[in-house]
Amino acid sequence: MLLRSVLNRFPTQICSKTRQFQTTASLAKVEDRKQMLASLPEKDEGTAGEKSIGIDSLVSSRTKNLFVDADTPKKLFNGVPFCELPICNIRVSPNNTIVSLSDHKGLIQMIRSCGIEGFKNARKGTNIAAQATAISLSQKAIERGIKTVRVNVRGLGPGRMSAIKGLQMAGMNIVSITDSTPVSWNPPRPRKQRRL
Amino acid sequence: MKHIKFIARTVFVQNNNVEEACRVLNRILGKEEIFDQFRRTRYYEKPFQVRRRVNFEKCKSIYNEDMDRKIQFILRKNRVEPFPGCN
Numbered sequence: 001m002l003l004r005s006v007l008n009r010f011p012t013q014i015c016s017k018t019r020q021f022q023t024t025a026s027l028a029k030v031e032d033r034k035q036m037l038a039s040l041p042e043k044d045e046g047t048a049g050e051k052s053i054g055i056d057s058l059v060s061s062r063t064k065n066l067f068v069d070a071d072t073p074k075k076l077f078n079g080v081p082f083c084e085l086p087i088c089n090i091r092v093s094p095n096n097t098i099v100s101l102s103d104h105k106g107l108i109q110m111i112r113s114c115g116i117e118g119f120k121n122a123r124k125g126t127n128i129a130a131q132a133t134a135i136s137l138s139q140k141a142i143e144r145g146i147k148t149v150r151v152n153v154r155g156l157g158p159g160r161m162s163a164i165k166g167l168q169m170a171g172m173n174i175v176s177i178t179d180s181t182p183v184s185w186n187p188p189r190p191r192k193q194r195r196l
Numbered sequence: 197m198k199h200i201k202f203i204a205r206t207v208f209v210q211n212n213n214v215e216e217a218c219r220v221l222n223r224i225l226g227k228e229e230i231f232d233q234f235r236r237t238r239y240y241e242k243p244f245q246v247r248r249r250v251n252f253e254k255c256k257s258i259y260n261e262d263m264d265r266k267i268q269f270i271l272r273k274n275r276v277e278p279f280p281g282c283n
Contacts, residue, residue: 049219050226066220068206083202150202156234161218168214177217179205179225183234193239 037196044127046092046160068176077175078148085175088141088149090134090163095122097130097159099137099167101146109144112137114159130159134166141172148173154180 073083084104091098100111114129117136123129141149151164151174168174199205205225209217225231241249273279 047222047226047231048215049222050231052219052223065210066208066217068203068208072203152201156231161215164214164218168212173212174209174214176202176206176208177214177221178202178207179221180201181225181230181234183230184237185233187237190237190240193242 033196043094044158045156046127046158046162047156048161078173080148082150082175085148085150086146088137088151088167088172088174090151090153090159092130092153092155092157092160092163093125094157095125097124097133097157097163099130099134099163101137101141101149109146110137110140112140125158127158127162130163131166131169133159134163135170138167138170138172142170147171148175150174150176150178152178152180154182156181 073081075082077085086104086109087102087106089100089102091100096114098111098113100108102108112133114124114126114133117129117133119126119129119132141147149167149172151167153160153164164174164177205221207217207221222231277283
C-alpha cells in the first residue's frame with residue numbers, strides 16, 4: 001500500500017530509474033541495449049570543432065591567408081614551391097591509422113601504421129597509437145632531411161587529430177592540412193547495416 | 197565529387213597553430229554536410245529510413261525558419277544604431 005502511494009506520487013522518476021517492465025525477456029534486452037548505447041560517451045572521430053559555430057572568426061582579417069588562391073602552388077615554403085612539397089598522407093579508420101610520406105608526385109617513401117608500431121587489435125584504433133605512429137614516422141623523415149610537409153587526411157576516426165598533432169610534436173613543419181575523405185552523393189550500394 | 201587535390205578542402209596552418217587549422221577545416225566540412233554524407237554512406241540506408249530522415253529534416257527546417265522569424269521579430273529595433281557599443 002505504501003509502495004503504491006509512492007509510485008503514484010513519483011511515477012516518472014521511478015520508471016526512469018528502473019528497468020522497463022516487459023513480459024518477454026528478449027524485448028527487455030533490446031530496451032536495455034538501447035539505453036546502454038545511448039548512455040555511452042560519444043565516439044571520438046577526430047572532428048573537433050565540427051559542431052561549433054564561429055560567429056566572426058572566418059570573416060576577420062587574420063583569415064586572409066588561411067585559404068588557397070591562384071598563386072598558392074608557386075608560393076615558396078622554406079625555398080620549395082607549395083606544389084613540390086612532400087606530402088604526408090594520413091589514412092584514418094575507426095580501427096587503424098596509417099601514416100605515409102611521399103614526394104610531391106605521390107611516390108611513397110616511408111610508411112608506418114599503428115599495427116607496425118606494435119599496437120594490436122583494439123588498441124590500434126586509439127588516438128594514442130596514432131600519435132605514436134606519427135611521431136615515429138616524422139622522426140625518421142627528419143633524419144632524412146624532410147622537414148616541411150603538407151598533410152593530407154582521409155577518413156574519420158580517433159587518430160584524425162592526434163596523428164597531425166604527433167607530426168607537429170616530433171618537429172615537423174606542417175604547411176597546410178587537406179581533407180580528401182572520399183564522399184559521394186550517388187555511391188554504389190553500401191554494405192548492409194550493422195546489427196547492434 | 198572530384199576536386200583538385202591541395203586546392204580544394206585545404207587550410208593553411210598559421211603560426212604553427214595546427215589545432216586551429218584543423219578546427220576550421222572540420223567546421224567547414226561539418227557545415228557543408230560532407231561528414232554527414234560520409235557517415236550516412238558507410239552502410240546502406242533503407243528506403244524507409246531515407247523517408248523518415250527526409251521528413252524529419254523537412255519538419256526541422258520549417259520549425260527553424262519559423263523560430264528564426266519569431267526571434268528576429270522579438271529582437272527588432274527601431275534605433276539608428278541597433279546595438280550601441282557592440283561594434
